[in-house]
Amino acid sequence: MNSFILATGVFDPASLVLLIWVLLTCGVVSYFSYRRHVSPLRLRAIPGIAAIEEAVGRATEQGKPIVFTTGWGGDIQRPTTLAALNLLRFVAGKAASYGCRILFPTHDPVIAEAAKEIIRTAYNEAGHPDQFREDDVTFVSPSQFGYASGVDGIVSRQKPGAIFLFGTFEGEALILAETGNINGALQIAGTDSTIQLSFFIVACDYTLIGEELYTASAYLTDDHRVQSSMYAQDLIRAVLVTLLILLPILAMLGVNLYKEIL
Amino acid sequence: MSRLLSTFSARHLVFLVVLLAATIPLLLNIRLTHTASDETKHFYANIDSLPSGSVVLMSFDFEASAFAEIKPLAEAVLRHCFRQNLRVIGLSLFAEGTALGEQTLSRIAREKGKVYGTDYLYLGFRPQCTSAILAIGESLPKEFPTDYFGAATATMPVLSGVTNYDQIATVISITDGGMPTYWVDYAVTRYHARLQTVLTATMVTSFYPYISSGQIQSLIAGLKGAAEYELLLNESGGGGRGLLAQSVSQIAILAIILAGNMVGYLDRRRKWQ
Amino acid sequence: MTNRLAWIATLVTGLFMMAQYFIKTEATNAIYTTLLDYYQIIFAVSMIVGGIGLLKQHSLKVQRSSQQRGYSLITITAILFMVIVAVISGTGATSPYQWAFNNLQAPMQATTFSLLAFFVASAAYRGFRVKSAPAFVLALAAIIVLVGKSGFGEMISQQLPAIAGWVLNNPSTAAKRGILIGVGIGSVATALRVILGIERSYR
Incomplete structure (x- = not known):
């Protein structure tokens, strides 16, 4: 199926990395928004x-x-x-x-x-x-x-x-x-x-x-789904920060993965 | 008079200083000597490297309010494009920029002896910038079947071979706001368009991250940018004239910052005593 | 029921717009370009509705003989003048409409824009008070950029514009990029919350 999609030109292979990031972000935000068991979150005071x-x-x-x-x-x-x-x-x-x-x-x-x-x-x-x-x-x-x-x-x-x-x-x-x-x-x-x-x-x-504006509604609502989506935002940020630290170190060691990952 | 003086505050003094700093230099016939920055040289080189006949999509994304600052920049870049024999397609994503864009484009085209429909074209205004930018990526002739004046665009030589961003050598967004972000989000990311921007000085730092990421190829900004571009073109324009007023105003603001600190220090000392 | 319909419409459109970015077929392209056309039409119609609403609102203010009657009268007269003149003589380069735009609206707008210079100065007067070490660094950076980017920068020192450029291109851009990454993640999460119906402004 995948090879069919690529062969017909329906999907541009250059967009694959972006697609993976979109699916990952959507998946993480959706999972945390809809999961049933949620422990209360401690929010940084703004x-x-x-x-x-x-x-x-x-x-x-x-x-x-x-x-x-x-x-x-x-x-x-x-x-x-x-x-x-x-x-x-x-x-x-x-x-x-x-x-x-x-x-x-x-x-x-x-x-x-x-x-x-x-x-x-x-x-x-x-x-x-x-x-x-x-x-x-x-x-x-x-x-x-x-x-x-x-x-x-x-x-x-x-x-x-x-x-x-x-x-x-x-x-x-x-x-x-x-x-x-x-x-x-x-x-x-x-x-x-x-x-x-x-x-x-x-x-x-x-x-x-910046981002504090997007998270403001999570502070002002009792809806755990909104608060959980904010938690998901922080997780994605943690992944990105880790990559931003790791990728330059790898590049210095001669392994350049920027294009493959970001 | 005494009532007026009694309401005169530090804020009014600051306003008066800025007013004098911005207006007096405009009355003086002094030109500052300066050289072009790397930023301006880069923009200039990008236009200079385009082969004759290349298509430039120039979007006049500004309002009447910023025209005084934008005009010298737009004129300098247009002069350069026409000198290079590039095909210029103008449009506007702001209703207010529509007429001003047309006037600027037509005036410089006439000055350089260019022919409408062959060397340049003005498509006019499209509401809802997001969908207009995306629609050009699908098909420019379909999005603009007629030009600003209502003439059919299909038969115009200036558009021959132009379907979408693939045939456009560079998009230049001339703007006083955040419009380049929309061009980056929708034309560069989705259709891999090549983008350059011409900005007011207040907006320039917003777009440096896009320069280093390569999403915007180059930019020029403010009256200083215009003066530098005029220097590279070896043509005089409004940039050089406005540079002194802008520079004196900047120094006046520096003096205001120092005065603010002095007043703050004296206040604190009075409190300690 | 209507709220449920609104949510379904949001969900379907949101998912389609996301999917069509990656999947290119004639059908998705056709739907996509049609949506773009409708988008422009809706916007244009909304401007007409907004204009009529504005006229209605100010007419009511005039009738109520409020203190702000004068402002409302000026607004109504200006709107009607521009509309009538445009309908009668068009919007060409030599039309009265264009004359009014170039000689009335443009200078008035430029006047409001120029307030920025005065407000920047008064904000700088208050904002750059050196009361701590970080405030000193902030003020120092402001002074370097102000002087370095002015026409006098080169006269004072050939290095000053380069130092100003370094401040803008490195610490300033790095900080901005950090904020932009956060904004990007926040935008995705907010858009998803709206598409999934977790957070909506309609009830």
């Missing part, structure tokens, strides 16, 4: 995640709204945006139960619709469906600095108590973070954009660095 509830509480005490935005750099299919929307579910749930208003400006109408649904569900589940305001979820502009101006305008006028900047950010990152800083909001950011991380670290109170 201050930015622990501060999310405090931020919502602080905004509620001050009688100010909170702002949540997913950045201009990602569309709905980007994993960072999906991770950010998972966090929105938690933040909106807290905001709804505390009776805090949540504003969600975005650059993408599809993200706006998804966010609307998440926030509406959160208010329904908290028993306050009447407090959900559809026009608090705003499609501002698809243009980068149109979006940045729009969010800056909302922050400057509404003076939110807390701002959550989770997602893929580009040039607008520092403009948004500094405006939030000037307006005195407690800011928590998280992004996979390496260049913007440095800006967020300077201008925000807490920053989730």
